[in-house]
Amino acid sequence: MPGRAIPEARFYSLADDGAVRCSLCHHQCLVTPGHVGVCKVRRNEGGRLVLPFYGRASAISIDPIEKKPLYHFMPGSSTFSVGYVGCNLRCPFCQNFGISQSTDALTEAVDPAGLAHAAVRAGCPSIAHTYSEPLVHAEFVVESLMAARSAGLRTVLVTNGCARMEAATEVLSLCDAVNVDVKCWSGSFYRDELGGDLPTVKAFVELAFRLGTHVEATTLVIPGKNDDDGQIDGIAAFLASLSADIPLHLSAYRPMYRYTVAPTPQSTIERMSVVARRHLRYVYPGNLGSQAVQTACHSCGAALVVRRGYGIDLAGLNGDNCAACGAKSPIIVA
Ligand code: SF4
Ligand code: SF4
Structure with missing residues (x-):
């Protein structure tokens, strides 16, 4: 990204000798100047943690x-x-x-x-x-x-x-x-x-x-x-x-x-x-x-949603309720 400042990271703190400690994940990488963390996308540039792949x-x-x-x-x-x-x-x-x-x-x-x-x-x-x-x-x-x-x-x-x-x-x-x-x-x-x-x-x-x-x-x-x-x-x-x-x-x-x-x-x-x-x-x-995978109503056992690959049959739902017995389904429809 020539000519554009690389955004600075959050979730880090300064450490000794220009290093920084990233606190985003369990690795808590100590990143020394010029190097990247384990994820390869958070880099120490001049004692700041920056994001060369931001956006x-x-x-x-x-x-x-x-x-x-x-x-x-x-x-x-x-x-x-x-x-x-x-x-x-x-x-x-x-x-x-x-x-x-x-x-x-x-x-x-x-x-x-x-x-x-x-x-x-x-x-x-x-x-x-x-x-x-x-x-x-x-x-x-x-x-x-x-x-x-x-x-x-x-x-x-x-x-x-x-x-x-x-x-x-x-x-x-x-x-x-x-x-x-x-x-x-x-x-x-x-x-x-x-x-x-x-x-x-x-x-x-x-x-x-x-x-x-x-x-x-x-x-x-x-x-x-x-x-x-x-x-x-x-x-x-x-x-x-x-x-x-x-x-x-x-x-x-x-x-x-x-x-x-x-x-x-x-x-x-x-x-x-x-x-x-x-x-x-x-x-x-x-x-x-391609086997069909269905979600059954926990109350009456009727099929709520049937999936064949990415073909989705929602006929068993009435809104977010079971069309057969009216019980609240576990499905978030919209
Ligand atoms: S792996 Fe990446 S996100 Fe995790 S602590 Fe290291 S630099 Fe931060
Ligand atoms: S993206 Fe790949 S390496 Fe990373 S957690 Fe998922 S499966 Fe593992």
Whole structure:
């Protein structure tokens, strides 16, 4: 960005010898002059933490909201989706590794009001920050969320949930819906294999729930890594301790990036769904091809929403109530 001052970060403090301490996520990187933090997008320039990728989008697309995945939030709608570069984790199975693990991807300049107006022009009722890890761009995301709300849009975040309370509170306070990856229930796998932090993710999910944001969670099930019953039991019991109505998406893994483990069999997802349903009412398989996935009314069992791929049948809903028995559904329609 020649000729333009690079915006200064928030969420950091000064340290010795020109270094700075970033406090945005669990890494709390000590960044020395001329260097970047683990996420690669927050740099120490002359003793200040700056944001060289502020307002740089790596991907803009109009997606079905179900792709995020969000199944209980505005089903059948499209969401204006924006991605960035960089991530504070290093998942060896990352489906977006080209933009999450490198900052070399092509990006275009965007601004918060411009994104909101583009979403409105495209007829999308919501805007989603997604694809790589939006939270490492918290400053820009906060401004974009505010602009989106001013434009009458609903706001969505898709995230690994690895942000500390200060930044997380700012972002989540402006989000209508969030999908958080809860990748496993092993602190050591989170830390050693992914570079993440399970307590931070748990605190993030709890905060989102407490703030009244609509919460859904996703676990990518990887054979031999996180597919034992204890893992999913821990995740589901934790979510249910907040609400048994939090939807959990159990997605089948496919070989990607550094992992060559065989794909997750359907039988594994089915077995883990049984375990998760001991705690949660709404457990959804993902990445299993074209099989129909439905949400049933908890009161009478009628189908409220039926999804075939991204084809969405809402005939079972009357507003946000069950069309058959009139019970309040768990679905946020608008
Ligand atoms: S956001 Fe980036 S620079 Fe800040 S602590 Fe996390 S990884 Fe480090
Ligand atoms: S947290 Fe998400 S974007 Fe980041 S490396 Fe893991 S899978 Fe990729």
